Amino acid sequence: MTAPxxxxxxxxxxxxxxxxxxxxxxxxxxxxxxxxxxxAPSAFGLEPWRFIVVAKxxxxxxxxxxxxxxxxxxxxxxxxxxxxxGELAPDSAYVxxxxxxxxxxGDLTSIYAAYRDHYRAETIGAxxxxxxxxxxxxxLLQAAYLGLGSCPVGGFDxxxxxxxxxxxxxxxxVLVVALGHCAHPAPPRRRKPAG
Amino acid sequence: MTAPxxxxxxxxxxxxxxxxxxxxxxxxxxxxxxxxxxxAPSAFGLEPWRFIVVAKxxxxxxxxxxxxxxxxxxxxxxxxxxxxxGELAPDSAYVxxxxxxxxxxGDLTSIYAAYRDHYRAETIGAxxxxxxxxxxxxxLLQAAYLGLGSCPVGGFDxxxxxxxxxxxxxxxxVLVVALGHCAHPAPPRRRKPAG
Numbered sequence: 281m282t283a284p285x286x287x288x289x290x291x292x293x294x295x296x297x298x299x300x301x302x303x304x305x306x307x308x309x310x311x312x313x314x315x316x317x318x319x320a321p322s323a324f325g326l327e328p329w330r331f332i333v334v335a336k337x338x339x340x341x342x343x344x345x346x347x348x349x350x351x352x353x354x355x356x357x358x359x360x361x362x363x364x365x366g367e368l369a370p371d372s373a374y375v376x377x378x379x380x381x382x383x384x385x386g387d388l389t390s391i392y393a394a395y396r397d398h399y400r401a402e403t404i405g406a407x408x409x410x411x412x413x414x415x416x417x418x419x420l421l422q423a424a425y426l427g428l429g430s431c432p433v434g435g436f437d438x439x440x441x442x443x444x445x446x447x448x449x450x451x452x453x454v455l456v457v458a459l460g461h462c463a464h465p466a467p468p469r470r471r472k473p474a475g
Numbered sequence: 476m477t478a479p480x481x482x483x484x485x486x487x488x489x490x491x492x493x494x495x496x497x498x499x500x501x502x503x504x505x506x507x508x509x510x511x512x513x514x515a516p517s518a519f520g521l522e523p524w525r526f527i528v529v530a531k532x533x534x535x536x537x538x539x540x541x542x543x544x545x546x547x548x549x550x551x552x553x554x555x556x557x558x559x560x561g562e563l564a565p566d567s568a569y570v571x572x573x574x575x576x577x578x579x580x581g582d583l584t585s586i587y588a589a590y591r592d593h594y595r596a597e598t599i600g601a602x603x604x605x606x607x608x609x610x611x612x613x614x615l616l617q618a619a620y621l622g623l624g625s626c627p628v629g630g631f632d633x634x635x636x637x638x639x640x641x642x643x644x645x646x647x648x649v650l651v652v653a654l655g656h657c658a659h660p661a662p663p664r665r666r667k668p669a670g
Contacts, residue, residue, distance in 0.1 A: 410605020
């Protein structure tokens with residue numbers, strides 16, 4: 281197989297509203313999608329995310345929390361992207377571990393100073409959710425690249441979804457990435473014109 | 476040229492801290508990077524972003540607003556990603572135009588109802604900034620795909636950067652994407668382990 285140019289994958293990606301039954305996402309495909317998310321960039325190298333492959337036993341509760349949208353009820357696989365909001369206080373062990381990984385031989389003074397300013401200035405939950413979009417964008421493109429359909433689902437009851445996913449305190453759901461083989465062709469693409 | 480697999484581009488992307496002098500980004504390359512951003516997904520189809528290719532005459536002021544980070548001072552081309560925060564009130568002409576584009580034949584009642592709830596619940600500036608990360612992620616991957624180096628720069632004095640970019644009220648800077656040919660190899664990749 282010759283790999284398609286990236287812009288082809290970008291153009292092939294669209295929000296699939298309904299997936300075909302009996303067309304699973306294979307384990308190697310899912311592994312690639314998750315790896316694409318894992319390697320995404322993040323501010324301060326904090327990777328403030330966790331990806332949860334939704335277990336079959338939880339899928340119905342997740343779908344209900346997403347108001348039973350067909351993209352969710354028909355998806356072959358659901359990956360929840362959650363923000364690790366509770367880990368992001370500047371004095372947390374999580375932040376220290378990420379900064380030490382980011383600057384293994386370095387002085388952490390300046391990154392801590394910058395991050396403390398940032399933490400004070402930002403609405404940290406919304407900011408962490410925004411960082412998760414870097415990972416989600418890479419996952420969606422990887423799915424398109426593999427010929428899979430996808431839908432980033434942001435419409436859900438956050439409390440119900442947190443419960444369905446059994447999230448610990450401090451983790452908040454950002455997106456449910458629905459994956460599968462799409463049951464409908466791409467709708468016409470609507471975008472603002474270029475610059 | 477055989478196109479590299481997407482995961483290769485994902486792995487080739489790293490934050491370049493200094494770019495080579497006299498190695499410009501070509502117009503076709505820049506056009507592809509901007510197109511990759513333009514085609515990004517966004518919640519409610521709002522595309523709450525604008526991309527500004529920084530003019531030579533403004534580059535010094537932009538660099539100063541970014542604390543003269545070498546990634547910015549040495550970049551061949553700078554693209555500022557700004558969030559259109561001021562356009563996002565549910566009764567705005569901008570929102571109406573995007574919803575009508577999204578649902579050209581449809582009833583807008585349900586999307587408006589969902590968006591009004593969303594607008595009430597969210598810190599809308601931080602949310603819009605987070606949406607811009609979908610566009611930025613696609614630009615960074617497109618740059619890597621073309622063999623360009625890049626750095627998403629989020630460390631800046633927001634007021635100074637807004638002034639340097641002559642942003643109108645209601646637009647806020649999210650990231651400066653520095654582009655060029657990188658002067659150093661990729662540093663070791665540090666990421667949390669999979670799963």
